[in-house]
Amino acid sequence: MDVxxxxxLWVAKIGGAIMDMPDALQRFLKTFSALNGPxxxxxxxxxxATDLAERMGISVKMVKGRRITDREMLDVxxxxxxxxxxxxxxxxxxxxxxxxxxxxxxxxxxxxxxRRPPTPIDFGFVGDIDRVNHTFLYHLLEQKITPxxxxxxxxxxxxxxxxxxxxxxxxxxxxxxxxFTVHLVLCLDRPGVLQNAADPDSAIPVLSFADYQQLxxxxxxxxxxxxxxDNAFRALNLGVREVRVCHFxxxxxxxxxxxxxxxxxx
Amino acid sequence: MDVxxxxxLWVAKIGGAIMDMPDALQRFLKTFSALNGPxxxxxxxxxxATDLAERMGISVKMVKGRRITDREMLDVxxxxxxxxxxxxxxxxxxxxxxxxxxxxxxxxxxxxxxRRPPTPIDFGFVGDIDRVNHTFLYHLLEQKITPxxxxxxxxxxxxxxxxxxxxxxxxxxxxxxxxFTVHLVLCLDRPGVLQNAADPDSAIPVLSFADYQQLxxxxxxxxxxxxxxDNAFRALNLGVREVRVCHFxxxxxxxxxxxxxxxxxx
Numbered sequence: 001m002d003v004x005x006x007x008x009l010w011v012a013k014i015g016g017a018i019m020d021m022p023d024a025l026q027r028f029l030k031t032f033s034a035l036n037g038p039x040x041x042x043x044x045x046x047x048x049a050t051d052l053a054e055r056m057g058i059s060v061k062m063v064k065g066r067r068i069t070d071r072e073m074l075d076v077x078x079x080x081x082x083x084x085x086x087x088x089x090x091x092x093x094x095x096x097x098x099x100x101x102x103x104x105x106x107x108x109x110x111x112x113x114x115r116r117p118p119t120p121i122d123f124g125f126v127g128d129i130d131r132v133n134h135t136f137l138y139h140l141l142e143q144k145i146t147p148x149x150x151x152x153x154x155x156x157x158x159x160x161x162x163x164x165x166x167x168x169x170x171x172x173x174x175x176x177x178x179x180f181t182v183h184l185v186l187c188l189d190r191p192g193v194l195q196n197a198a199d200p201d202s203a204i205p206v207l208s209f210a211d212y213q214q215l216x217x218x219x220x221x222x223x224x225x226x227x228x229x230d231n232a233f234r235a236l237n238l239g240v241r242e243v244r245v246c247h248f249x250x251x252x253x254x255x256x257x258x259x260x261x262x263x264x265x266x
Numbered sequence: 267m268d269v270x271x272x273x274x275l276w277v278a279k280i281g282g283a284i285m286d287m288p289d290a291l292q293r294f295l296k297t298f299s300a301l302n303g304p305x306x307x308x309x310x311x312x313x314x315a316t317d318l319a320e321r322m323g324i325s326v327k328m329v330k331g332r333r334i335t336d337r338e339m340l341d342v343x344x345x346x347x348x349x350x351x352x353x354x355x356x357x358x359x360x361x362x363x364x365x366x367x368x369x370x371x372x373x374x375x376x377x378x379x380x381r382r383p384p385t386p387i388d389f390g391f392v393g394d395i396d397r398v399n400h401t402f403l404y405h406l407l408e409q410k411i412t413p414x415x416x417x418x419x420x421x422x423x424x425x426x427x428x429x430x431x432x433x434x435x436x437x438x439x440x441x442x443x444x445x446f447t448v449h450l451v452l453c454l455d456r457p458g459v460l461q462n463a464a465d466p467d468s469a470i471p472v473l474s475f476a477d478y479q480q481l482x483x484x485x486x487x488x489x490x491x492x493x494x495x496d497n498a499f500r501a502l503n504l505g506v507r508e509v510r511v512c513h514f515x516x517x518x519x520x521x522x523x524x525x526x527x528x529x530x531x532x
Contacts, residue, residue, distance in 0.1 A: 052345075056321050075350055079318075082368075083349020084341055087418065087426060091372040095424020099374050102348075106357040107367045108411055139409065145374055152353065158361020160353060 009141070009180035010039040010255065013169035016047035017189045018248050019085055028187070029089065031252040033096040038141040038180065040172060041093075041100075042149045044165040045085040049077050069124040069162040077162050081150040090148050100146040105129075105153035106160055108136045111168065113153035113161050127153035127161030129168070132175035170231040177239035184240050185255075186232060187248035192262035193229070195220060208265040209233055229264075236264055275407070275446035276305040276521065279435035282313035283455045284514050285351055294453070295355065297518040299362040304407040304446065306438060307359075307366075308415045310431035311351040315343050335390040335428040343428050347416040356414050366412040371395075371419035372426055374402045377434065379419035379427050393419035393427030395434070398441035436497040443505035450506050451521075452498060453514040458528035459495070461486060474531040475499055495530075502530055 012032060018025050032041060046067065053060050053076050061068035069077065086102040093100035105111030105127070113127030140147050149172060151165035166186060173184040192203035195215070204211075212229055215221045221229065232243045244254050246261020253260035278298060284291050298307060312333065319326050319342050327334035335343065352368040359366035371377030371393070379393030406413050415438060417431035432452060439450040458469035461481070470477075478495055481487045487495065498509045510520050512527020519526035 052322075055323070056318075078353050079345035079349040081349070082353045083345040083347070087344050087348045087370055087372050090370075091420045091424045091426045093424075094372060094375050094420065095422065101369070101373045103367070104353055104356075106353050106360060108365050109360050143405065154357045154360065156361065158357045158359075160357045 006179060006181045008037055008183065009176055010035055010037075010183050010185065011042065011169055011173040011176065012039070012185045012187060012251065013042040013044075013165060014187045014248055015044040015165070015189070016049075016085070018187070019043075019045060019048055019088075024248060026092070028248050028251055029092050029096060031255070033093060033098040035255060038144075038146075040137070040141075040147050040149065040176070041089065042151070042165055042169040042172060043081075043085055043089060044151060045077075045081045048085060049073075049080040052076050052080055063121050063123075066123065066126075066164075067162070068122075069126050071125070074125040074160060074162060078152060078160055082152055086148060086150040093146065093148065098146055099144060100148050101140060102148045102150065104150045104160075105163065105168070106158075109133055109154060109156070110136055110149070111153040111163070111171070112156060113163060114155060115159070115161060125159070125161050127155070127163045129153060129163060129171045132171050134175045134178055137172070137176065138179055164227065166228050166231045170235045173235050173240045174238045182240045183242045183255075184232070184235050184244070185251060186228065186243070186245045187251055188245065189247065191247040191250060191260075192245050193221065193225065197222075204262050205259060206263050206265055212264075232264055233266075236266055272445060272447045274303055274449065275442055276301055276303075276449050276451065277308065277435055277439040277442065278305070278451045278453060278517065279308040279310075279431060280453045280514055281310040281431070281455070282315075282351070284453070285309075285311060285314055285354075290514060292358070294514050294517055295358050295362060297521070299359060299364040301521060304410075304412075306403070306407075306413050306415065306442070307355065308417070308431055308435040308438060309347075309351055309355060310417060311343075311347045314351060315339075315346040318342050318346055329387050329389070332389065332392075332430075333428070334388075335392050337391070340391040340426060340428060344418060344426055348418055352414060352416040359412065359414065364412055365410060366414050367406060368414045368416065370416045370426075371429065371434070372424075375399055375420060375422070376402055376415070377419045377429070377437070378422060379429060380421060381425070381427060391425070391427050393421070393429045395419060395429060395437045398437050400441045400444055403438070403442065404445055430493065432494050432497045436501045439501050439506045440504045448506045449508045449521075450498070450501050450510070451517060452494065452509070452511045453517055454511065455513065457513040457516060457526075458511050459487065459491065463488075470528050471525060472529050472531055478530075498530055499532075502532055
């Protein structure tokens, strides 16, 4: 017996790279703004955070491609993610006629997290997600307000934490499957998952979990792409209808149902 | 014939000074959190913005006690007001059990403004308020969510602008008189409007508009206090029930109906 199809909802994630490309950003936001129906935007800002830290004379500590968030760096990411990047996007979207509200995980405890245990590596003020406030998101979407989410979370006691933007996009997408048919689009500055990182023409059109495991084993997929794809397959396994990894310039094509970037398959 | 009394709503404004006093801030937020019924918090952050600008090597330009907001300074205040100060307060309030959402004027076009004309002084990206989105605030308050508002506004086209926090508090208070009996409390690091700026015991318990004009004429009230009081009397004239100027430590006493700080009278 068929149940009624839930309405379609797009969750798009953009990284920090696009924030330094005003024309590309405006094109992306126009496409995002022109979508029909409910949508959520999650953004990063790591590049801008690094730039600000350097300008402030704060040294950026990284372990295995992940930022160590000490107290000073937490202030930096709170300013850059929650302030500069988030509010710039929000102001633009509203200017394009899309009512949008900028949120962090702290707002109405949208994303509750706990601080990651300090062993084996102490990442500092970094949060692992416990719960997404689906009701709050749903109320906003019902009022036709588009949530724009910065990669910050919060503990129940009120401590802000830094959390990876791909992880936020994944958990938000999964939470929204309660009410929507969710399509998750992870936008990069590359045209999808590449067979050969040096060749932008080597994007894999369809990537199954088995293929992913093999390419990872062979070393073709490595570093930052691994947590991204682990997240993405988790979304697919937990009810997200479609997960696409693509260049931010391909977002329009993806939302029009065209083949573009890499489509993940269970 | 009596109309039914509208529910009481508190609008409190705190400046940047308290943000550098963790204990005082926590005490204030506990009092604010313990209030019954709907409330709105507006905050500044000028001191923190100046600190960040200095650390970034950006020179702060002031004319007549007002900041000139060039493009770099706009980024600084967007980071500090919209990010660091706003999200720190929001995280804390939620931690104290008060569901709170941090907003700028850009979020769902909460506060639409236009850029101040460049003559006689070009203040840069500074906004004069056109309209407060009362409906959006009302919906949040109805859901028992406390808005925490940063002093940023936006043009209809999506340009962020810097706007004085006292002005924001005043215009928000006035807009909310449509639905509430509004009490506006402007919290300072001084116990109200002082007869003699050098003497903290000289707070004026009740200040009428006529007295204000005279004290201003005599030079007892001057500089930054003048735009603050002009705003405050405007609120009183446009339907705000009570306006109090007090030390942030006096906020509890004010909300308990005790005489504290300076009460304005038409």
